[in-house]
Amino acid sequence: xxxxxxxxxxxxxxxxxxxxxxxxxxxxxxxxxxxxxxxxxxxxxxxxxxxxxxxxxxxxxxxxxxxxxxxxxxxxxxxxxxxxxxxxxxxxxxxxxxxxxxxxxxxxxxxxxxxxxxxxxxxxxxxxxxxxxxxxxxxxxxxxxxxxxxxxxxxxxxxxxxxxxxxxxxxxxxxxxxxxxxxxxxxxxxxxxxxxxxxxxxxxxxxxxxxxxxxxxxxxxxxxxxxxxxxxxxxxxxxxxxxxxxxxxxxxxxxxxxxxxxxxxxxxxxxxxxxxxxxxxxxxxxxxxxxxxxxxxxxxxxxxxxxxxxxxxxxxxxxxxxxxxxxxxxxxxxxxxxxxxxxxxxxxxxxxxxxxxxxxxxxxxxxxxxxxxxxxxxxxxxxxxxxxxxxxxxxxxxxxxxxxxxxxxxxxxxxxxxxxxxxxxxxxxxxxxxxxxxxxxxxxxxxxxxxxxxxxxxxxxxxxxxxxxxxxxxxxxxxxxxxxxxxxxxxxxxxxxxxxxxxxxxxxxxxxxxxxxxxxxxxxxxxxxxxxxxxxxxxxxxxxxxxxxxxxxxxxxxxxxxxxxxxxxxxxxxxxxxxxxxxxxxxxxxxxxxxxxxxxxxxxxxxxxxxxxxxxxx
Numbered sequence: 015x016x017x018x019x020x021x022x023x024x025x026x027x028x029x030x031x032x033x034x035x036x037x038x039x040x041x042x043x044x045x046x047x048x049x050x051x052x053x054x055x056x057x058x059x060x061x062x063x064x065x066x067x068x069x070x071x072x073x074x075x076x077x078x079x080x081x082x083x084x085x086x087x088x089x090x091x092x093x094x095x096x097x098x099x100x101x102x103x104x105x106x107x108x109x110x111x112x113x114x115x116x117x118x119x120x121x122x123x124x125x126x127x128x129x130x131x132x133x134x135x136x137x138x139x140x141x142x143x144x145x146x147x148x149x150x151x152x153x154x155x156x157x158x159x160x161x162x163x164x165x166x167x168x169x170x171x172x173x174x175x176x177x178x179x180x181x182x183x184x185x186x187x188x189x190x191x192x193x194x195x196x197x198x199x200x201x202x203x204x205x206x207x208x209x210x211x212x213x214x215x216x217x218x219x220x221x222x223x224x225x226x227x228x229x230x231x232x233x234x235x236x237x238x239x240x241x242x243x244x245x246x247x248x249x250x251x252x253x254x255x256x257x258x259x260x261x262x263x264x265x266x267x268x269x270x271x272x273x274x275x276x277x278x279x280x281x282x283x284x285x286x287x288x289x290x291x292x293x294x295x296x297x298x299x300x301x302x303x304x305x306x307x308x309x310x311x312x313x314x315x316x317x318x319x320x321x322x323x324x325x326x327x328x329x330x331x332x333x334x335x336x337x338x339x340x341x342x343x344x345x346x347x348x349x350x351x352x353x354x355x356x357x358x359x360x361x362x363x364x365x366x367x368x369x370x371x372x373x374x375x376x377x378x379x380x381x382x383x384x385x386x387x388x389x390x391x392x393x394x395x396x397x398x399x400x401x402x403x404x405x406x407x408x409x410x411x412x413x414x415x416x417x418x419x420x421x422x423x424x425x426x427x428x429x430x431x432x433x434x435x436x437x438x439x440x441x442x443x444x445x446x447x448x449x450x451x452x453x454x455x456x457x458x459x460x461x462x463x464x465x466x467x468x469x470x471x472x473x474x475x476x477x478x479x480x481x482x483x484x485x486x487x488x489x490x491x492x493x494x495x496x497x498x499x500x501x502x503x504x505x506x507x508x509x510x511x512x513x514x515x516x517x518x519x520x521x522x523x524x525x526x527x528x529x530x531x532x533x534x535x536x537x538x539x540x541x542x543x544x545x546x547x548x549x550x551x552x553x554x555x556x557x558x559x560x561x562x563x564x565x566x567x568x569x570x571x572x573x574x575x576x577x578x579x580x581x582x583x584x585x586x587x588x589x590x591x592x593x594x595x596x597x598x599x600x601x602x603x604x605x606x607x608x609x610x611x612x613x614x615x616x617x618x619x620x621x622x623x624x625x626x627x628x629x630x631x632x
Contacts, residue, residue, distance in 0.1 A: 090152025331405020367503030
């Protein structure tokens with residue numbers, strides 16, 4: 015992950031699941047009551063609360079319930095959950111404006127009429143915001159989107175018209191009309207809103223709608239130039255994922271994705287007597303991202319659920335360009351793993367574990383007949399992902415006359431978060447890439463010459479007391495202890511995304527139940543719905559983690575029994591983000607976020623100034 019991609023990943027802090035629509039509405043009404051107490055100034059506090067519920071809460075309820083009905087009849091896809099979330103957000107905007115206006119009214123001679131003027135500005139503002147979101151979610155044209163987008167504003171304006179006595183300005187009436195549309199005595203408000211104020215509200219809404227259209231035209235241009243998609247596609251998918259966990263964001267990624275062929279390697283261990291599978295390492299050369307359950311973010315758990323034995327899904331040598339665009343692509347990976355598993359030829363012998371160092375790279379591995387497992391780390395140096403091309407080159411270098419198949423895993427076990435210019439990305443042509451390639455060759459030569467003896471395997475696992483918020487995924491911690499030639503090697507897999515600096519070395523030194531120890535993380539991205547960082551050891555005590563791993567290695571030692579091992583590789587045709595597409599998406603999104611914030615601020619300041627000018631002129 016580059017620094018630019020890290021900035022994009024930081025957007026994951028906004029990912030959450032919206033509550034059900036009725037919960038949102040209940041909260042909206044409570045907030046509206048409190049806002050009435052803060053904004054209005056009648057004789058009794060309960061009257062203020064009632065006015066808040068009526069003039070702020072009722073439009074929110076109406077917009078929540080009516081917007082989906084109207085939008086869907088126009089061909090849109092706003093649901094009640096999304097509509098309620100949008101209405102609540104707009105209510106908070108209204109409350110913010112009213113609270114600011116009330117504070118000014120208390121400190122100046124402007125009084126309550128200023129608060130109601132501010133309410134008109136707030137109603138126009140939420141129309142603009144709703145218009146933007148409706149256009150993004152339902153992809154209506156501006157004129158069509160304005161219909162469902164106007165509900166909250168229209169209802170709020172209608173209540174003002176009825177309960178401030180605006181009808182008094184017209185020479186029409188009658189008992190029925192007065193009873194329906196002139197109920198100022200029921201509200202006892204300190205002001206009467208003039209008909210010209212409603213005309214002014216309409217003018218502001220048109221002005222704000224034009225600003226939204228111009229804003230979208232400007233902000234959309236870099237997306238269409240660089241990615242060939244609209245920024246509204248991204249907003250639509252993001253809102254759908256936030257509000258209801260839909261796969262619309264995956265649809266956006268699929269639009270920008272590219273076809274790729276990736277190797278999927280399976281290393282299986284089975285009992286020599288019963289032939290029941292004891293453990294299975296599955297390594298597809300893709301990246302388990304981009305975040306949460308989107309794409310391949312939950313790939314390790316999906317692999318684990320599909321394995322007969324205890325599953326070990328380590329991180330492959332692939333970066334964010336090889337994120338799967340949709341969760342559906344995971345099935346293709348699993349199908350390829352099944353095909354590879356069916357072709358495995360087993361052997362009961364293996365080499366002892368060996369470790370070589372080449373520059374900053376350290377590689378640990380075993381050979382099983384003509385196949386080999388190799389685990390690479392750059393600890394104690396900081397490193398993140400290893401580029402796909404670097405990994406393929408290292409595997410090619412490791413193959414020789416004695417080692418025909420290699421599973422090369424990235425231990426992904428030491429990084430300093432999202433600080434720094436490149437975050438330790440191992441790219442082609444870097445010194446580290448050559449360290450890895452040469453280290454793979456050295457380890458392969460060592461394993462090729464090493465004697466093969468009977469192989470034993472012991473496993474242990476623990477879901478741990480920690481959860482995603484603390485950086486540990488659903489697979490917890492898993493240990494595979496291999497013994498050959500009276501030598502033991504422990505592979506410790508933690509279902510997390512990288513590790514705090516120095517923690518890997520503490521574990522390797524502290525665990526005394528094996529001759530060699532290597533610690534890996536799965537790079538699961540389910541832990542990154544809380545924040546872009548959330549590495550193993552960031553939230554949980556290091557001592558507790560070390561103690562648990564030491565216990566698991568002891569349990570695995572007690573579980574040692576003779577096994578056969580075998581490895582095979584199949585290829586999967588999948589759709590991934592694509593070469594440089596992640597960087598393009600990240601740089602475009604970051605630029606748009608930066609530019610969009612400033613541009614939105616400029617638009618808001620401009621239309622607000624025009625609104626103030628209109629108030630003075632009318």
